[in-house]
Amino acid sequence: MNQTAKIICCSAPGKVLVTGGYLVLDRQYEGIVFTVDSRFYSFASGYSDALKTTLVADTDYKYCCNIIVNSPQFKSSQEYQLYRNSNSTQPYKLVPKNPESYRENKYVENTILYTMIATEAIISESHPEKSIESLLKNHLSITIVGDNGFYSQIPQLKERGLSITYDSLKQLPDFLPVTGTLQEIQKTGLGSSAALVSSLTSSLLCYFGLIDLNKSEDKQLLHNLAQICHCIAQGKIGSGFDISSAVYGSQVYRRFSPSVIQEILDLYDKQQFPSSQNLYKIIKSVKWDNDHNDMPLPPGLKLMLADVSIGSNTPVMVRKILEWRKSNPEESLQIWTDINKNNSLVKDAFSALIELSKSNSTQYHQDLKSSSLIDQNDWKNEQSVVIRQLVKIRESFLEIRRLMRLMGEKADVPLEPKEQTQLADETMSQFGCIAAGVPGAGGFDALFAIIIDNELTSATVKSTWMNYKECQVLALLLEEDPKGCQIDEKHSLSKFKINL
Structure with missing residues (x-):
């Protein structure tokens, strides 16, 4: 497996909702949410390898590429094969390459699928010089890690025989593996799933060269798509403040009307997917009526x-x-x-x-x-x-x-x-x-x-x-950091010892 030179890392922050608990479920009310310096990081890179395809049952699907998703903190590496059918109610399929060791991850898999569906329309509308074939000429490798602050580190302190103190937390290495199963993990409430989805959506779109996070219209596109991916993964339309803060940073938030994306959820309930043009139309719709006004913590x-x-x-x-x-x-x-x-x-x-x-x-x-x-x-x-x-x-x-x-x-x-x-x-x-x-x-x-x-x-x-x-x-070892989703160059893949 030969890694290509291009590696994109995007990170998104965790959040603390200090006012607006429950009220943010209703558009009449606002909430103040501060983002913190605990972040999720998603690396996207390409690699070349001999194509080893397996046919899906429906031969109308065309093989695109392999996608490897590494989650080193969960000691997990899942490999998928991506298939495309432009005439289907499910334009893409993500098929586990090794079904016997497969573990479902709705947040990762739906983010990849819906980002790929949106990518076709983004190319058609805004980047006609690109094509799906050119973007996927190499296989994809994705690595996702989160800062220690998203999970309780008390089990790690006990395992190391350290006292349960703030100073002991400082001694722990970064990006520690989690202990126990997904069901057993004790989270700290920073919005790990929203930070993961936002960073992964961003890293894919940036890797494909489809968005510039310094442009407000591109960040809005990222926000709207990430909201859809997160709602699909959760199986419901939430308030959205966690995705909004992960994308934009500390803010005063007012939710979007659920009707904006209800059509997407209705299709999902029928095990159907939107066409790329329909998904893009909803992402770009002027009906998105959420508000996010910058509100960092006052100085001092x-x-x-x-x-x-x-x-x-x-x-x-x-x-x-x-x-x-x-x-x-x-x-x-x-x-x-x-x-x-x-x-x-x-x-x-x-x-x-x-x-x-x-x-x-x-x-x-x-x-x-x-x-x-x-x-x-x-x-x-x-x-x-x-x-x-x-x-x-x-x-x-x-x-x-x-x-x-x-x-x-x-x-x-x-x-x-x-x-x-x-x-x-x-x-x-x-x-x-x-x-x-x-x-x-x-x-x-x-x-x-x-x-x-x-x-x-x-x-x-x-x-x-x-x-x-x-x-x-x-x-916890964290402070407010008002920055939202960003290209992140301070971390490298090498520290995670992932064999690319």
Whole structure:
């Protein structure tokens, strides 16, 4: 097997939804999602080899190429053969070359299939100088890896006899293999599937030379296609904030109308696929009505995240909340309206802090430093406009947490379990901590904190988490990074010891 020279690596970040849990399922409401420096990386490269084809049952399908998908963290290498039939309701087939060792991966396989279907139309519309045959003249090799932050590393620490501490995490090598089966893996809630799908879609389109991630229209094409791939893999249309943040980075998000891609899901339910032109028409449709406005964390603030290592069944929680909302329209509307009001106050206060940092950076950072040295209860006595915004954020988050607990009680869902309530309260009592809470859908997956960025506050919060008695809590090695999907050249395939 001879590797060709061209290797493209695209990466996409994980996310933390700090406001808008459940509300982002409805277009009426927004959510704030911060992306982090834990990323998924997808490498796409070509290789030449003797063509060893096997015929599929339907001889109308024409062999295109072999595709090898390496997942070194899962000690997995799957080889497929790609077939094409331009006259079929399934224009491409991805056939496992070794059925006896095959393990299905819906996120990878559907991303490859739908990207290939879209590629035909993209070539026809925007790159007539290219052809499918020229793009697939070499076989494809794909390698996918994720940063350690996506998975709980507590099993790795125990396996190595290391203490369950933040400093021990620093000693672990990058891109560690996961322990246990896919069902047993304890994730940290950073949106691993969305980061994987976004990075893989991007790496394929970039490898084929069909998009430029510096062009807004190409990034929109990537976003729309990745949303479709992710929804197909999940078997439902989600809120989409995880794909949007993986593609665009930290943002204020408002979802797209499900009707935009319902046709694609309906076909999938019938085990049919869209034609390349129809898929491209939907990807390029002006009906995509989602909003993504850049919203990085204000300067001088820091996002921290804890692995709570208990885990929650998010789909079950979402279903029960939506059932309660449907059965109690007036009560749920009032609670959601109140949550949304406080979510908006947080957004406005973050925006105000960003503007204050631009207008007088020196005073801004002085005010942040002074606020970290006094009890938060005394912030209300301060005249600083910066500290006033911190008070708004803090009070709004306290009210959001109260309302989320109320909604959880009404729907019989542990959105903020008592262990998490106590942990969040203890975290928010530490000097320099502005807010803390359970991200996204709530439950036990994780806890976030937004603090004033200094070593003392950071160390105090880590100590609070490490000494918590109700459950095991470990601060993660990550920070907010507002960048979305990008070409990534800092990693090379050689470190993963993949035989290409």
